[in-house]
Amino acid sequence: MSDPALSLSGITKSYNTGKPNEINVLRGVDLTIAAGEVVALVAPSGAGKSTLLHIAGLLDTPDSGLVHVAGEDMTGRSDRRRTRVRRGDIGFIYQFHHLLPEFTALENIVLPQLANGIARPKAEDRARSLLAKVGIEARADHRPAALSGGEQQRVAFCRALANAPGLLLADEPTGNLDPSTSDQVFVTLMELVRDTGLSALIATHNLELAARMDRQIRLDAGQLVSV
Template sequence: MSDPTPGAAPETNSETAPGPAALELTDVERVYSQGLAEEVRVLHGASLRIAAGEVVALVAPSGSGKSTLLHIAGLLDRADGGAVRIAGTETAGLSDGRRTAIRRRDVGFVYQFHHLLREFSAAENVALPMRAAGASRRAADARAAELLEAVGLSPRASHRPAELSGGEQQRVAICRALVNRPRLLLADEPTGNLDPGTSEMVFELLAGLARTEGLGALVATHNLELAARMDRVLRLDGGRVVAG
């Protein structure tokens, strides 16, 4: 696959292309000011398209704008220009409240560190975002149980994070990210804090669940072996997204 022209979204597998994209960035710009006169252009015409059911790697060195791109894609930060569409909804002109509602409903996040609440059990951690979105306790508990079973953690559902291994904690974090049935999953170095064997297992679960749930996933990683096993590999070059 050849690199796309500047401003054009990279090609998407034809099998996953029909219908609204889980995520679409078009000519996204992000500039940070340093001091009174100096500006740092982190993203410059960044474009990409993630289809439903597609797991895409984002490979970029530290300081290249990877986290900035993920924050903009997840509506945690606003772009200075360009378009950000999640499941077909343009988000640029929306209020903070509307952006929060879309982020809560349509976007799941997985980070390098699990950020589980230590006073809650695994099941309670998974159910919490669904309860926060207004679901009943019964519905949230049932969904949490379904996801924990899918990742082999049903016997550990009542355990608190301190009683779980690193890999188990990250599996719980993945379940939490998926509990509201988002359209888009954003993962920032989700296996970066794990040993190679556990990284492999966690990645397989993440990718498998993403495809089973029918959502699009953008996974930032430094692990080139894992990246090569995803549907596509993208990288950041000069603030633009190009094929890896």
Template structure:
């Protein structure tokens, strides 16, 4: 990472989409940065660009103008293979639905992304066990997703997102499918684990109670990222 640069930085980012004869401007000069160890809530109504912002930050889409820096590297200067490598190593994703591989155990779901990134099976298993243990799943390592509760599945998904020790975590309503009590417990574990790992996290949520437990809250207004 470049000295002094935050793990995730957006500079003058612009993004538009064509819909028939109309042009829809979603982001218009968006500026944003998250420091290492900082957890930021993104609160925005549907249709205002929340998903677009997460996709751009995660290098799943490219901006029409401006720059997205991940780990101090300008994604605009990368080819597809380089962007894929950055996503694998520097960015963890957590979605509202867990998207676990049903034929693999909890441990194996956390081991697989590490093997893809070149870590040895022994190292990957040890890290998977450590992460799952931190989420209270040490006794569920060999269970298939179908044998896990909703909260346990989402804990595994979060552990998987952190498996390759990313500098950035992007989460879209990570506890949105859970009941209130389970959501609170899982969210507390997520915050604790992310802070301990020093990850820069951007977490989209509609839940203002959850947003209030993060370090700061931002939203989208007229295509820009604003403090709330």
């Protein structure tokens, strides 16, 4: 049996530590995501879902608890090792695409691969293949400003998958789109995830979209509960 894509155990996180107004955002979070499983994280704004995603994605560290990515315990790992795992094993998608405006769609997908040591011809081939999967290969040479909101987010999806990660973390990936475009883009995202066998933790306010995933969890008073 393969290791879980992500395992969180006893994760706690507080802000303003030591002060009377300390905010306990996460209070002993436990979560396991199996290989190939797509999990919806449902929580209102301010509940701590972004904090949880940042800890899962090694962008932040918990006050206590353990984070395992693909079976590797990341506790106490060097910044260099955490960066390597984050760059190669984890893909990130945000509500706003955060594409680099001075680069084309293709280049935005190529750049993270170059940073990971992939040769440019191979990186460009993979970028074109990913753009074809999401149906916008004809827009490869356009900069973000020339793309629609849905197209920009599709490029962001491709960038997140550029280095073939095993785990995808998404924070309101369709939250900045109108309902019709949101549905279309979500379908594209799920097709990408299923086609590549990715595991995913996707935060969303949209209960209809959440219901299409394998499992739903809710962040409530700093702890996770099944929906």
